[in-house]
Amino acid sequence: MTLMGGPNKFIADKKDDDAPAAKNTAAPSSIYAAHQKIYPKEAHGTFRNVKWAVTAVTLAIYYILPWIRWNRGPSLPDQALLFDFANQRLLIGPIEIWAQEFYYVTGVLVLSALALFLVTAVAGRMWCGYACPQTVWTDLMIAVERFWQGDRNARMRLDQSSWTFEKLWKKSATHLSWMMIAIATGGAFVFYFQDAPTLARELISGTASPVAYTFLGIFTLTTYLLGGMAREQVCIYMCPWPRIQGAMLDHDSLFISYREARGEPRGSHKREQSWEGRGDCVDCKACVSVCPTGIDIRDGAQLACIQCALCIDACDEIMDRVGRPRGLIAYTTMANLDTASVEPRSGWRIVRPRTILYSALIAAVGGLMLWSLLNRADTIVSVAPDRNPLFVTLSNGGLRNGYTVKITNKTETAKSFRISATGVPGAKLQFVEFEGQDPVIDIKPSEVRAVKFFLSIGPGERKELKGDSTPILVTVRDMSTGRETSRATTFSGPGS
Amino acid sequence: MASHKRIDEVTGAETTGHVWDGDLTELNKPLPRWWLYTFYACIVWAFGYWIVYPAWPTFNGYTKGWFGYSQRDQVAKDAAAAKAAQDKYRTAIAAMPIAEVKKNPELFEFARDGGAAIFGDNCAPCHGRGAQGAVGYPNLNDDDWLWGGDLESIETTITHGARSGDPKTHDTAMPRFGLDKILEPAQINDVANYVRSLSHLDVDAAAASRGSAIFADNCAACHGADAKGNTEIGAPNLTDAIWLYGNSQQAVVHSIETGRGGMMPAWGGRLDPVSIKMVTLYVHSLGGGKPEPKKEEGESEHKDEPHEAPK
Ligand code: SF4
Ligand code: SF4
Numbered sequence: 001m002t003l004m005g006g007p008n009k010f011i012a013d014k015k016d017d018d019a020p021a022a023k024n025t026a027a028p029s030s031i032y033a034a035h036q037k038i039y040p041k042e043a044h045g046t047f048r049n050v051k052w053a054v055t056a057v058t059l060a061i062y063y064i065l066p067w068i069r070w071n072r073g074p075s076l077p078d079q080a081l082l083f084d085f086a087n088q089r090l091l092i093g094p095i096e097i098w099a100q101e102f103y104y105v106t107g108v109l110v111l112s113a114l115a116l117f118l119v120t121a122v123a124g125r126m127w128c129g130y131a132c133p134q135t136v137w138t139d140l141m142i143a144v145e146r147f148w149q150g151d152r153n154a155r156m157r158l159d160q161s162s163w164t165f166e167k168l169w170k171k172s173a174t175h176l177s178w179m180m181i182a183i184a185t186g187g188a189f190v191f192y193f194q195d196a197p198t199l200a201r202e203l204i205s206g207t208a209s210p211v212a213y214t215f216l217g218i219f220t221l222t223t224y225l226l227g228g229m230a231r232e233q234v235c236i237y238m239c240p241w242p243r244i245q246g247a248m249l250d251h252d253s254l255f256i257s258y259r260e261a262r263g264e265p266r267g268s269h270k271r272e273q274s275w276e277g278r279g280d281c282v283d284c285k286a287c288v289s290v291c292p293t294g295i296d297i298r299d300g301a302q303l304a305c306i307q308c309a310l311c312i313d314a315c316d317e318i319m320d321r322v323g324r325p326r327g328l329i330a331y332t333t334m335a336n337l338d339t340a341s342v343e344p345r346s347g348w349r350i351v352r353p354r355t356i357l358y359s360a361l362i363a364a365v366g367g368l369m370l371w372s373l374l375n376r377a378d379t380i381v382s383v384a385p386d387r388n389p390l391f392v393t394l395s396n397g398g399l400r401n402g403y404t405v406k407i408t409n410k411t412e413t414a415k416s417f418r419i420s421a422t423g424v425p426g427a428k429l430q431f432v433e434f435e436g437q438d439p440v441i442d443i444k445p446s447e448v449r450a451v452k453f454f455l456s457i458g459p460g461e462r463k464e465l466k467g468d469s470t471p472i473l474v475t476v477r478d479m480s481t482g483r484e485t486s487r488a489t490t491f492s493g494p495g496s
Numbered sequence: 497m498a499s500h501k502r503i504d505e506v507t508g509a510e511t512t513g514h515v516w517d518g519d520l521t522e523l524n525k526p527l528p529r530w531w532l533y534t535f536y537a538c539i540v541w542a543f544g545y546w547i548v549y550p551a552w553p554t555f556n557g558y559t560k561g562w563f564g565y566s567q568r569d570q571v572a573k574d575a576a577a578a579k580a581a582q583d584k585y586r587t588a589i590a591a592m593p594i595a596e597v598k599k600n601p602e603l604f605e606f607a608r609d610g611g612a613a614i615f616g617d618n619c620a621p622c623h624g625r626g627a628q629g630a631v632g633y634p635n636l637n638d639d640d641w642l643w644g645g646d647l648e649s650i651e652t653t654i655t656h657g658a659r660s661g662d663p664k665t666h667d668t669a670m671p672r673f674g675l676d677k678i679l680e681p682a683q684i685n686d687v688a689n690y691v692r693s694l695s696h697l698d699v700d701a702a703a704a705s706r707g708s709a710i711f712a713d714n715c716a717a718c719h720g721a722d723a724k725g726n727t728e729i730g731a732p733n734l735t736d737a738i739w740l741y742g743n744s745q746q747a748v749v750h751s752i753e754t755g756r757g758g759m760m761p762a763w764g765g766r767l768d769p770v771s772i773k774m775v776t777l778y779v780h781s782l783g784g785g786k787p788e789p790k791k792e793e794g795e796s797e798h799k800d801e802p803h804e805a806p807k
Contacts, residue, residue, distance in 0.1 A: 030526055031512070031524065031526055031527060032526055032527055032528070032529045032531075032532050033526035033527065033528055033529060034528075034529050035528055035529065035530060230530075233528060233530070237527075237528060237531070386626070387626075388624075388625055388626030388628060389624075389626045389627075389628035389635070389637055392628075392635065392637040392638050392783060392784075393635075393638060393737055393738060394638055394639050394640075394737065394738075395638065395639050395640040395733065395736035395737060395738050396736060396737065397736070397737035400637075400638075400783055402637075402782075402783060430783070432608075432781045432783075433601060433604065433605075452781070454783045459737070
């Protein structure tokens with residue numbers, strides 16, 4: 001039996017001629033294969049229930065999340081999760097990520113990737129089988145199709161029948177429902193980028209921006225096409241993940257497999273027949289008919305298998321009926337495949353170098369992000385000395401340097417700051433926009449302000465300089481909290 | 497092409513029927529047909545694009561496309577929009593005296609930023625990108641001003657220039673003491689020593705003391721008895737640390753011999769009054785700008801510009 005190695009085995013399969021699976025031998029010697037429609041039968045059992053639950057939870061998160069409110073004061077929308085392009089912010093509950101802090105988003109993506117690696121190393125394509133939007137929406141679309149057109153056999157019959165009124169309304173109802181789901185999906189997507197209640201009102205009254213309608217349209221179309229029509233084609237031909245995930249799997253990773261040692265030789269079984277000398281597989285093809293990608297799990301591991309576990313439910317039901325132990329198709333490991341034992345996961349090791357490495361990386365990246373998030377100042381200060389000219393000689397023989405201090409007030413309240421500079425004794429500050437040496441600088445909520453100031457010394461103080469570049473410290477003091485932020489920079493001179 | 501299926505023995509899969517080097521075959525992994533249709537759709541899309549947008553060169557231009565879209569128009573539109581956005585600031589700046597603009601933070605910021613751009617386009621070739629100047633071209637960052645360093649004085653200097661031919665330009669000039677034989681070379685050497693001694697530079701003390709009297713007779717009228725200069729007539733302060741043409745004995749002697757007399761163009765006819773106000777505010781904000789009560793400010797040194805004979 002081919003294991004991980006046979007990614008395209010399903011295409012070359014020639015058995016089970018009556019199953020409408022993706023058997024592409026139908027077009028001999030053609031380099032293009034016609035699409036074989038798949039009619040997945042409804043499965044019942046533990047995994048089907050788990051999948052319904054995951055589907056319900058993930059869909060609920062997707063549709064509800066943008067509607068959760070969060071009080072942010074007058075200057076920003078009160079939305080708990082918002083990709084606020086207009087203000088160049090990412091708002092997540094109490095956290096406000098500015099454009100220049102985009103590395104937090106990078107961090108989240110890195111974490112997600114590592115989490116995906118870890119889950120895959122431990123339990124295979126869990127993401128594909130349960131949580132991937134393509135899987136979730138396809139599942140939803142198939143459920144709708146089943147609701148209007150009936151289960152597998154009814155649907156096959158309907159497709160073969162000629163166009164009657166019944167076929168027309170059943171098909172129309174299906175597509176109409178798909179379209180409604182698609183619009184709701186595209187509609188929900190845009191709410192992540194603008195204040196949801198406002199945008200909802202605008203969308204309905206026709207006053208929303210063209211960008212909003214465009215994205216709504218794009219996501220409506222892709223949902224309808226990918227979830228309703230393309231389905232397994234996306235997993236098989238478009239998605240890179242099935243190609244990559246092989247690198248995370250090893251002998252101890254869980255994956256769904258038909259346990260050949262127990263099942264073969266297969267064959268139909270009469271009630272009174274003995275089970276001696278034969279396998280447990282009764283060749284009923286229940287596993288094939290429920291498969292959403294239309295493959296036969298008994299051909300071994302294959303790229304087209306999204307590991308949805310529905311064939312486990314289907315086979316377990318059959319095993320119960322024929323009185324054999326469940327788990328002929330089961331989550332198992334490569335290490336267990338050759339044994340005919342009832343227990344498919346004996347000796348399964350979760351803790352192994354690969355999983356330890358992934359976990360350690362997750363802990364490191366997550367810890368780093370958490371640490372920096374907790375220590376994130378609500379004021380950002382940066383100081384840039386003038387480069388052109390580096391310094392100016394004054395008429396009295398003294399020297400002057402110019403600096404630009406950028407202060408970012410990330411809070412939602414107005415703040416006042418004072419600026420001071422130390423390092424060159426006797427240096428005097430002079431501000432372009434303010435009077436006096438120690439002005440109060442007001443910065444509005446969520447604003448950045450650049451303050452230009454000069455530092456001058458008299459001719460007598462030039463001997464205090466250390467060569468052509470004297471280190472100094474510019475300190476910005478938040479007057480409400482007393483918190484001081486210092487930045488090191490230099491005072492330049494002609495040298496000797 | 498093969499008329500019957502060829503099967504690969506190892507995998508049991510069909511091959512394309514092609515054979516290379518006698519034994520290399522290729523498994524047939526058919527691409528779904530919708531891929532092909534997607535490709536056709538892209539081709540159709542490209543045709544649509546050609547029709548709708550400018551696409552093909554012709555002998556005397558290019559196909560304009562149904563939408564009549566043009567990037568030039570787009571730029572013009574964007575530029576017009578940017579200008580319209582600036583108009584409210586410019587109108588406000590035009591209506592008020594320059595000192596008032598400085599007191600309005602929003603207008604001041606606009607003027608300063610815009611002024612920096614105007615400076616870069618027009619003034620930087622002589623005064624330098626950072627207004628740091630060069631020998632003969634004043635540094636505008638320092639606190640030393642030939643013709644006054646308060647806002648109105650700077651505005652006047654920019655508008656009318658120095659020795660520019662503009663009717664209202666600053667046109668006083670220093671005599672050419674050497675070239676016109678007003679002073680003997682030895683006298684020039686003495687007075688140069690004297691002038692340099694005022695800035696505590698190393699000089700020949702005897703020559704400097706001889707030069708003192710020559711200064712009183714020939715120079716004090718413009719530069720003042722204390723040599724602190726006069727911005728009314730562009731006479732530089734000779735006692736400070738800033739020397740437009742350098743402070744070596746040789747450079748100072750040369751200044752006295754030739755009178756220097758730098759020249760700056762009048763920008764009044766080239767820049768509109770609002771732009772001049774903006775660039776004035778920018779220059780004034782560089783650090784050396786003098787406060788408004790404008791008696792007694794810009795004392796100074798050699799701030800003229802070079803290479804033009806005085807009048
Ligand atoms: S459902 Fe189980 S018994 Fe039936 S064909 Fe599949 S593996 Fe065999
Ligand atoms: S073979 Fe089984 S697990 Fe794989 S996709 Fe089909 S039903 Fe799901």
